[in-house]
Amino acid sequence: MISLRNIIVTFGKGTPLETLALRSIDLDIDRGEFVTVIGSNGAGKSTLLNILSGEALADSGTLLIDNEDLTRRLTHARAGLVARVFQDPLAGTCEQLTIEENLALACGRGRNRGLTKALNTNLRNRFKQQLERLGLGLENRLSDQMGLLSGGQRQAVSLLMATLQPAKILLLDEHTAALDPKTAAFVLELSREIIQEQSLTTLMVTHSMRQALDVGTRTIMMHQGRIVFDVSGQQREGLDVPDLLALFEKRQGESLTDDSLLLST
């Protein structure tokens, strides 16, 4: 179980640009839950994700994963517990390395790396199997450089890389936002399949309300550094985008249009 208690994050502390990115966030995510996060620009979605990944550290509060305190642990030291797919397809992979080297790198997540060869026949066979499921023909291009692949292909490989080794939580950071609609649908479907197969606990930040309701088991909406609502189970079923907007207005006493949410991200 992932548990955030009273997490506060301030950017530019002590400067005129000081902003509260997260104002006292409390959130519990059960094992196997698939949480989608929506919110407008500056709502704190990315900061929340960075708190979980270790790229940002909280000013106060605690972050526990299965009762292990990770609040102050750096990204690389918690990578064995937290897997991540970046928004930018170029950020999640190394273009100078080959496809198989990228995958081998991902195999080392959460393990100690030594002086043994990074690649061997066993691993290559495993990678081929994994790549075959993508249906992109990449299983025959193991020694091609990553930079030769398209954005969509790279994002699909990033997703494989993030899920090669077990993790307590998988973070998806608007990972379909930079792709064309068709590729985005493909990557999203692939994510769903893998998440279901491995029953991964997942937190997905998305810019689309539609997507937030279509996938996952729980949806939270953030606004100005706070969680404004949190729906799951029966309450979430049958909800539509206008219902979300209405829910937001009721909780927040402000009106928000679908457009302002969509356009501002």
Next chain:
Amino acid sequence: MNQIAFLGAIESGLVFGLVAFGVFLSFRILQFPDLTVDGSFPLGAAVSATLIVNGNDPWLATLVAAIAGAGAGLITAWLNVRLKILHLLASILTMIALYSINLRIMGRPNVALLGEETLLTPFESGSLPYYITTPLVFSVIVLIILVLLVKFLYSEIGLAMRATGANPRMARAHGINTGRMILLGMAISNALVAIAGALFAQSQGSADVTMGVGVIVIGLASVIGGEAVMSTRTMLLAIIACLVGAILYRLAIATALNLDMLGLKSQDLNLVTAVLVTAAIVFPGMKRSLSGVFTRGDS
């Protein structure tokens, strides 16, 4: 060019091949422009020459020189990783400090190794002349180091180091301690350069505090030259290219200095090198050489 000059160029090409390996690790693998090299090359020479003059085994002296070089690389990396000093500046600080340290180690500006027992002494008693045995011995040493280095770059840690330079954010997300990788990579890089300095001192017969001037540029010229003449698609090819580049560079310099019609003298060496490196960086025809560090922004 006569045979002695030719073999002499091969010999120093082999030595600067080691420098090129080091420069490749820092500039290319870690994307860390490291000028420590100008200090760690004479450091290797100073440490080994001083130990040899004091009656120590030349192999031990060379090993200690490598460790000293690793220490110099660690200091530069530490200034950058822990104290957050800009990489280029961190390396210049170490380089400047090493000038004083090298003088301290030797106790004077230069140490002569004439008549001392060096790595090469055991091979001089044979029937072959020195100008053949020296490049032979050096090529064995350089080939062993080349194999070890390539094996390292294909290992799990080597792969992690390559990811650290190529995409540090992604590397961290996959559990790689990027700070530690920079420390390790810079230590290996400068250890290689210090070994080169130690070998150079032993073949030239002296260590001098000024012998490091421009070594970084020669190393870079070798790396870029190698990339211009051959494919560097795999790590093995890239490392071989460093060696090829270094040897070609020394041959080119030897040829230029031997052509009387050009009117070049040995004091023009650094000028020629600087012009060659500039041309290699600027000429778009010579591949996208040195993309990244010096031409960042348009690649």
